[in-house]
Amino acid sequence: MKLSKKAASVLLAVAMTASVFGCGSEQNNTPANADISITIAARDGSFTDVLNSVKGEFEKEHGCTVKVFSMSADDIRTQAISDSSNEVAAYDIIMIDDPLMPEYIEKGLLCNLTSLGYADDEDFVEKSRLLGKDPYPLGATYSLPFSGNVQLLFYNKNLVDTNADLTNWNSILKICQEANDTGKKGYVIRGQSGNPIVSDFLPILWAFGGDIFDSNNNVILDSQESRDALEFYCKLLATGANQDKDDLVNSITSGEGALALGWPSWFISGNGTAAEIAQIPGKRIASSEALATGEIGNWLLGVTANSKNKELALELAIYLTSEEVQRKSLESGGIPTRKSVFRDPEVLAKYPYFEAIYSGTNNSRVRPRTTKWSQIEEVFGKELVSCINGEQTVNETIKKSQEEISLLANK
Template sequence: MATCMCFLAVGCASSQGSVQSQDSSESTKTLTIAARDGSHADVINAVKGKFEQENNCTVEVIPLSADDIRKNVIEDISNPEGKYDVIMIDDPLMPEYIEKNVLQNLTQLGYADDEDFVDKSRLLGKDPYPLGATYALPFSGNVQLIFYNPDLITDSGSLNTWSDILTACEEVQASGKKGYAIRGQAGNPIVSDFLPILWAFGGDLFDENNKVILDSRKSREALEFYCKLYKTGDNYDKDGLIEAVNSGEAAMALGWPSWFITGSGPTASIAQIPGKYYSISETFATGEIGNWLLGITTNSKDPELALKLSIYLTSADVQREALEHGGIPTRKSVFKDDSTIAKYPYFQQLYSGTNNSRVRPRTTKWSQIETVFGEELVKCIEGSQSVDDTIKNSQKAISDLMNE
């Protein structure tokens, strides 16, 4: 009996030790973020330490391309417990993610809207847009702007209209350099590149009732102008475009702040995207707003802690810290802070651009629309299809998608 009691005591002690060890390991949680690769993932890695320490957790950042984030997240959402707790969202994909039940309703989780966010950024995370529940918080305040090389374009006041931009690019071309650089690859690149010009000419893809209205005189004029502008320069992928403008190979391009702004400042000069063709033309909102948002997956293993992390990463204090690592703010208080303006004066251009920006069509089929529209636009700039046929074919392709 004594021997048995001895074994029993040892067994209990061993068992208790095992339980204590298990509890200790479980006390350190892991949250996983599917983050846009490049500067966005770098920013999160740079600022996450304080949150990890205060919440006894590890934040694992998985850098992915925009396409891979969408693909991986949609594939993973059918699993009972997801691979990702927080995902970075390109804001036009919000309707698709909502339809596919990817995102937690943050309002139902107890989140209350923060009015310090720039209004146009804050509303991007709502569904239905713009007055529904909140599903995502604005992390990075990207909005399209004109980026130009000051050695080739010496007078920023000459870029007030698209007609001014064409004249400036033709002058650069005549001097032996390239004028306007485009991203002419099918899909998101060329569609994003063309839409601000379409809008500036008064054209659009949809009316207020989501009827496709691309087949119009304004659309044809906008595309004819885009082709003329392209002839002053060249076609690049994203990295090539950035290098061309920074090096002085090309004069200017339409781009996003996260491409040209680092912790030490912008690598090119910045101007607003013109909202009209001639000085006497009607002015339209033209620059695409393209914020990257943070949302919580419906199959997150710890949605409450994931929400806490999202709030932390989008807080004013963290946004100020992130500026040193190339972060782009989404908060009014950060944009308007005197010390921020003194150190980053170009943020005034970004803040102005955000307030005058335009949201891309809110439809669950936006990715498909970019694909079919982009394919037609590429044919046009390559010269294998006329402007008229491009507009007609695009109208049909987009209408067919919407009617499926």
């Protein structure tokens, strides 16, 4: 029977409606989202392991595929910036090292999640939750906290007495000198140019009362506090060694090295922590005022502004940062960002070191919220490396760093 034009139009409209509203339903036993892939540019190592261990349930529930691309931190940034100029994003979700948030916002990489209808989840640890906001700390939400990294002090219990005073840097220097006297490495630094050495040095700079910027974003690095901090950093290095991340971790866990700053994701797996943990000292000497010194370094999940599947990508980001998934991810070395997970007595009984991470997060401080942070790390790191290599004095290093950072900040 031949259909009238009107009847044909009605049937076409019904078919289109079924197609549009069939998300998650089945037609001919095929999920409506079967051909949809949500792609994630993820930090390599344990972060990727966690994502792959928990994505299956989301794929099953939403009838889609989640593809995780494992990359270095530098590669994620390079790919994210390059991809932002494309009409359609290659990556629907990018994992973000929190200091890069201002740069990503300025370049228009991220979707405003608040405008998509996302409401803040107060179960996130506050300092973690605020990292995803722009303007920081009270603006709209652009990313959700996935991994609760915060810089801490890691040490080998065979070289450092459990009753040792780890509350001030002067005491730590003595401990490291004693370890060095026995033929061991005292203090191990991560002194490679750029992010490694800057992240390694900043907590000491802060503990000595120095900083890079003041509250008005003026560069204030050229100070006596900065000189004292850098001289002290060189003294610590003299007791130990300059190693890359993997060698540093091996030194502390094997007992070749006594102390180092690090991130929990380096030392923690589903089997537990491979070293003892303490808060980074906020005091220069025992009688000093205690200052916030531990860098917060959460990894966040943001939806790209040019994703063609923003709503589904946001659902995935919410799922990956949910309490349920955070609990599951603990078995793969995940580090929570939720108070409900951190404070659960059963979780703490199994992972007692979460107490130190939770405390460290609540007492942490953010790195400068500037769109130039990557460039600042590059120039400052270069000068710090020249100093620890004996190529220039502490005074020269601080003066040159002040000049170069000021030039960047004023561009």
